[in-house]
Amino acid sequence: MHAYLEFEKPIAELEAKIAELKQLAADGSTDITDELERLEAKAEQQLRQTYAKLGAWQKTQVARHQDRPHFADYVAALIEDYTPLAGDRAYAEDAAIVGGLGRFRGRAVMVMGHEKGRGIDGRVKHNFGMAKPEGYRKAIRLMRLAERFRLPVVTLVDTAGAYPGVQAEERGQAEAIARAIDCCLDLRVPLVSAIVGEGGSGGAVALAAANRVVMFEHAVYSVISPEGCAAILWGDGGRGPDAAAALRITAEDLVKLKVVDEVVKEPLGGAHRDPKTAMADLGDVLDRHLRDLAGQEPGSLRESRRRKFIEMGSVGL
Structure with a gap:
């Protein structure tokens, strides 16, 4: 039996x-x-009835549910002949962002994403999905490799944010994230991203500055976590629910703001109740968007992706 949330x-x-x-x-x-x-x-x-009226804070809890599918689950369900690729060729391997080559429904792709890990040992190994600079530099390496061989890139985002530790800052965390975003915007191959759980801050955008961004119905996507926002604004991280409501972090809000392109419905009760169906449904959506982008010229893919993000600032709040 799965773990129940407070409102359940x-x-x-x-x-x-x-x-x-x-x-x-x-x-x-x-x-x-x-x-x-x-x-x-x-x-x-x-x-x-409960899931038809979830608030932003309740959706945040669902997005963080320990039983939601992780990157490794999506790879097992959707990717054939998966070959993981490790290391940034500069400092170290970062298990918070993982990726590699594989076949998605007969199409060769580069797939990468955040991995939070399961159990205590798994979460420590993957640093709860919070990447350090070497993780983002590895992502850049894999995206450029995909571009060299003209392979589409699929990214799966699920992170509370980039790792905020002192050592990460000393190794250039902000610069690494900025370069990853720049790489996303510069790619001349199709880039499709899915927010499958938490989409936290620049740690998420670094993999999600894509031609198409889709988002699960009960995922969240925000510039900062609700607790972090509350701590900064009111000096009280306990007011996370208030911040969540104000931040407009839900899929419903973000599709209206044109931050995401499509909302992927989840099985009744959330993806954690029926992971197999949730992953198959996401696979259908990703496949459709990759097919739509397949015939576009490299320059057109790059230009339309840049224009997409520039135009976000013109949407009225």
């Missing part, structure tokens, strides 16, 4: 009762089919 407590109680009844029904001594069907219908209705 009524759903958790119903589903716990359903699990108990199923155990009773397993021995065949009691016919509780009608009661079980009634509770299952009630639980589905409760789930549907």
Whole structure:
């Protein structure tokens, strides 16, 4: 059974009762089919009603859910013949951003993204998906490699932000992120990005300055985390829910502002409840956008991508 979020407590109680009844029904001594069907219908209705009216802070919690698919899951589900590529050829390997070559629905691609890791050891290894300068320099290397062989690039974004440690700053964190964004905007091959969980600050934009940016229904995308915003504005990180509401970080807001191009629907209850369906649906959307971009000239891809981001500033708030 997956972990429940705070606002899912009524759903958790119903589903716990359903699990108990199923155990009773397993021995065949009691016919509780009608009661079980009634509770299952009630639980589905409760789930549907809850997820139909999620606020920005609740969507942030869903985007951070520990059971949402990670980069490794998407690769396993969508990419064939995947060959990981490591290192920035300058300092070190950074496991927070991973990527490599593979085939996506018969098409050779370069795929990369943030990996948060699972379990304590996995999260420490991948630094919770918060990349250091060498991670962004590796991303640049892989994008340029894709450009050399005329391969489209697919990026999957899921990070709270770039790593804010002193050592990362000493090694040029801001410069590395800026160069990654510049590389995205300069590429002469198709670049499609998906915000699959958290899209945090420059750490996200560094992989998402793309021709097409799609976003899961319950993902979030923002210049800063709600808690960070609250700490700066009000000196109280506990006011994260207030900041989330003000930042306009949801897919619904961002598609209106033309920051993202398409919202990808999630299974009822979020991608963490049905990862297989969520990943397949995202695959369909990515495939469609890659097909749309496939016939465009290199110069046109570069120009339209730059124009897309320049025009964002002209959208009224």
